Amino acid sequence: MPVEQKEGKVVLTHPKGASAEILLYGATVISWKSGNKISSTPVERLFVSSKAAVDGSKAVRGGIPVVFPNFGAPAHPEHAKLSQHGFARSAVWTFDSIVMDNEAGVSVRLTLTPTPDIMVQYFRPFHLAYVVTLAEHQLSTDLHVKNTSQTTSTPPDALEFQALLHTYIRAPTSEVLVYPLSGGKYYDKTESTEEARSQPKEETRTGVDVKKFTDSVYENAPGKYQVIWPGGGLEIKAKNFKDVVVWNPSQEAGSKLADMEEGGWERFVCVEPGYVRGFARLNPGETWVGQQVLTPLDGDRPLAL
Numbered sequence: 082m083p084v085e086q087k088e089g090k091v092v093l094t095h096p097k098g099a100s101a102e103i104l105l106y107g108a109t110v111i112s113w114k115s116g117n118k119i120s121s122t123p124v125e126r127l128f129v130s131s132k133a134a135v136d137g138s139k140a141v142r143g144g145i146p147v148v149f150p151n152f153g154a155p156a157h158p159e160h161a162k163l164s165q166h167g168f169a170r171s172a173v174w175t176f177d178s179i180v181m182d183n184e185a186g187v188s189v190r191l192t193l194t195p196t197p198d199i200m201v202q203y204f205r206p207f208h209l210a211y212v213v214t215l216a217e218h219q220l221s222t223d224l225h226v227k228n229t230s231q232t233t234s235t236p237p238d239a240l241e242f243q244a245l246l247h248t249y250i251r252a253p254t255s256e257v258l259v260y261p262l263s264g265g266k267y268y269d270k271t272e273s274t275e276e277a278r279s280q281p282k283e284e285t286r287t288g289v290d291v292k293k294f295t296d297s298v299y300e301n302a303p304g305k306y307q308v309i310w311p312g313g314g315l316e317i318k319a320k321n322f323k324d325v326v327v328w329n330p331s332q333e334a335g336s337k338l339a340d341m342e343e344g345g346w347e348r349f350v351c352v353e354p355g356y357v358r359g360f361a362r363l364n365p366g367e368t369w370v371g372q373q374v375l376t377p378l379d380g381d382r383p384l385a386l
């Protein structure tokens with residue numbers, strides 16, 4: 082049964098054993114089990130805290146939360162009433178259709194349009210579609226944002242937004258390295274003052290570790306990343322997500338998260354493709370698509386990038 086809908090989630094099963102589970106709440110992927118070219122046995126590739134709410138009571142602490150229309154605290158006047166990371170990860174999406182179901186893989190489409198709860202905090206019309214595709218050794222997640230405004234005002238009713246896929250990669254935090262960020266410009270959100278947080282830094286490390294509290298926003302990042310640890314790894318390819326965030330709260334911040342399991346900060350790194358520096362802008366009728374493709378690596382050495 083390649084696509085099953087049950088208990089508020091959609092379960093995808095690949096003929097060769099891979100699987101994925103997507104909550105309709107937040108369109109959050111809460112599980113992705115996959116083998117790789119060396120070992121066909123599917124293993125869980127994402128981290129979800131055992132204390133995470135998966136009952137729709139709050140955004141999931143783990144998996145792949147969908148962040149839209151704002152990343153972090155609202156910075157755009159139109160987002161003033163929104164909470165951190167926007168409403169998409171806390172809204173109930175609609176299962177729209179099965180896009181593909183064959184030997185190559187299985188793909189489903191979820192949609193979100195303004196609900197009454199959204200409209201009390203955000204006035205703009207929009208249409209989101211989230212297409213999740215499971216292949217034998219790959220998971221793709223594509224976010225389609227459309228400005229559905231019908232007005233012909235001058236200037237046109239533009240939709241300005243940020244978007245990010247907040248991917249929690251299951252990995253040994255003390256040993257994981259993220260490539261290739263060297264030479265990139267990033268903003269360090271762990272700095273104690275707003276002034277320091279707003280000053281760009283240059284990344285000098287070949288492989289970025291998260292051995293300490295890390296919350297770095299890399300602007301205009303490469304768009305292809307490798308997350309490597311002894312004995313494992315994951316490749317992330319991103320399209321139109323021009324930036325990438327690397328986050329691990331360590332015990333310092335992780336122990337303060339009510340839905341973070343004890344020591345959970347030692348078992349993941351967030352590598353989050355996003356459009357978060359500045360705002361993407363769509364005129365009426367225009368659509369933007371951000372894509373993330375996750376592929377388990379066969380070993381723990383960075384492939385030629």
Ligand code: TA6
Pocket residue numbers: 140153165166247270296326328351353
């Ligand atoms: O993506 C990193 C970040 O923005 C951190 O600053 C931290 O707040 C994290 O997201 C988790 O945010 P959440 O609202 O899910 O607790």
